[in-house]
Amino acid sequence: MATLNVNGKVVEVSADESTPLLWVIREHVGLTGTKYGCGVAQCGACTVHIDGQAVRSCAVPLSAVTPEQKIVTIEGLSPDGSHPVQKAWLALDVPQCGFCQPGMIMAAAALLSQKPRPSDEDINAEMTNICRCGTYNRVRAAIKLAAEGGEARRG
Numbered sequence: 001m002a003t004l005n006v007n008g009k010v011v012e013v014s015a016d017e018s019t020p021l022l023w024v025i026r027e028h029v030g031l032t033g034t035k036y037g038c039g040v041a042q043c044g045a046c047t048v049h050i051d052g053q054a055v056r057s058c059a060v061p062l063s064a065v066t067p068e069q070k071i072v073t074i075e076g077l078s079p080d081g082s083h084p085v086q087k088a089w090l091a092l093d094v095p096q097c098g099f100c101q102p103g104m105i106m107a108a109a110a111l112l113s114q115k116p117r118p119s120d121e122d123i124n125a126e127m128t129n130i131c132r133c134g135t136y137n138r139v140r141a142a143i144k145l146a147a148e149g150g151e152a153r154r155g
């Protein structure tokens with residue numbers, strides 16, 4: 001039995017301590033917005049926040065997470081989809097198939113919380129998520145839109 005704080009709620013999970021956090025979140029907590037892509041920390045589909053840092057949850061065993069750490073998944077990023085990154089994503093129609101997008105959004109939100117005005121180099125360094133649909137240009141534009149606080153002005 002392990003205790004986790006997920007999206008502000010304390011949850012008890014019964015899983016082997018070697019279980020990747022991704023599968024704990026999806027199968028034990030029941031939050032399926034966090035996606036499985038590669039399982040080896042390469043694609044970013046499984047990105048969540050742990051204490052505000054973007055983390056690839058497929059590479060984090062349950063044993064590495066303490067009850068005090070705050071895990072936030074795509075479901076908990078905002079109560080109603082109103083996070084600036086989510087609004088910018090909507091304004092620019094960033095997703096294509098959508099599979100990689102929860103991870104993209106979580107990575108972008110962590111980037112902006114640490115660098116509110118990221119340069120292209122910052123985006124290149126931090127946004128290493130893989131998108132098979134090739135949404136990279138819109139991802140970059142949406143991060144810049146969110147950084148400007150301009151998501152509401154577009155359209």
Ligand code: FES
Nearest residue numbers: 037038039044058
């Ligand atoms: S599923 Fe975790 S990085 Fe690809």
Ligand code: FES
Nearest residue numbers: 097098131132133
């Ligand atoms: S939108 Fe399809 S994989 Fe990124």
